[in-house]
Amino acid sequence: MFVSTAILLATIGLAAGLLIGCIGIGGVVVVPALVYVVGIPIQTAIAGAIMGYLFTGLVGTAVYARHKSIRWDMTVWLWAGAMPAALIGARFIQLADPLLLELFIGALALLSGLAALRPPFAAGAKAQSLSKPALAAVGAVTGYASAVTGTGGPVVLVPILTWLRIPVLTAIGLGQAIQLPIAVLATAGNIAFGEPDLMLGLLLAVGLSIGTLAGAQLAHKMPRAMLGHAISGALLIVGGLILLRAARHLFFSDLVTIFRANHFL
Template identity: 35%
Template sequence: MSLATIVLVAAVGALIGAVGLGGFLMVPILMLLEGASVRQGVVVAAVAFLASGVVSLALWRRQPGSARGRGGFLLAAAPGAVLGALAVQATVEGVLTVLIALGFTAAGIAEWLEWPRQGREREVAGPAAAGGGLVTGFASALTGTSGPMVAMPMLAWAGMSLRDRVALAQVAQIPIALGATLAFASLGDVPWLLAAGSSAALCVGLLGGALLARRVQVRGLRRLAAVLMWCAAIFMLLKASW
């Protein structure tokens, strides 16, 4: 694992710690600097997010908002991630690359325009919560992202308050990463050394980002995240065409 990769993965962790987004950069970084295929990048990212999810949970426990009472969402996220991991293995490399690029493009547009706008708050529970968890787990594992990129806009549309959806999206990283890691490990397709190094760099960066969170302009960082999503999408599409 090169020094450049370590630095950039730590920067990804810092972005996650500051605004809750940034995991989407893992796959492009690993592809560009480590020569990983898109499938290998997704696998490494999924494993790396497990440790960073635990650190993120410990940090967000001190923040307002609660994930209590959201067991249906969290429980469904794990099997969703397993299905997403299986889909990664079954999808042709070029098709997988394009799917991830499209996901980044849509998420970047939503982030830049600050969609969806928060409307009337509603309780998210029961089958709707479980369905949301299943979709979040599947899409996160398929794209090699940590969970918030998919969960945050979906929970906002469902009517969950900002504080609660941030807390839930952070906690959901753990079942998503655990489900995906178990699935990929059972298939014998995990570069453990690269995953371990990425995990350590992510955790260090995340702690640093959490310290900076109160000193930075969140809206500006979210706009930056949107631009980075589009850059990542362009890179992925160019990669698919090579």
């Protein structure tokens, strides 16, 4: 049983890593897969996924930096906002209602899918710049949301930057770099405030690292329009299913409450 579970976890990591490395949107599928396919509690799944992003951050940043696809002048300010926010988010996980986290993850998947439908910039488009306070604010939102949902940095940051009209390859490169401080601070917070499953994090890291390496190489060699639309469709489906499941739980819970109230009247 352990061997089959280990293979399944590595496979989930591989698929998500490929998407993270290639288009920056992939971390959003990790937690739902762990919860609904493997049957892991959502808080444990979030902490394990965040731990795995330590390795995707290292691999993705290295590959994108080698291709000179990371704007370091923007990265520093994104990190400044993301680090404290990630630590706060790690604390929130232990206090949050699992149903609330499901709703948050489902909404994030839908928004990411809608963002991926936007047409990419032309290959030769010049990257725009944001002010330092704006970058720090975007980093803070990314750090907090990523730590709370276990999605890593790219799936939050890439849609925000594309909405702000930053060219897609620049946005993906910044998404790779922001994983490092978020994963480090959020994992430190999870260890301090809870008991993360180290084996889960390591097994995910194996697949995530290999997938990210392959995806990052693909991102610099192939057009992303068709792949982006395919991923957008998958994210819309995943987000919709999660929100439907959460809504069903809310509705069912209300029915039980009403029944009990009437029963004891």
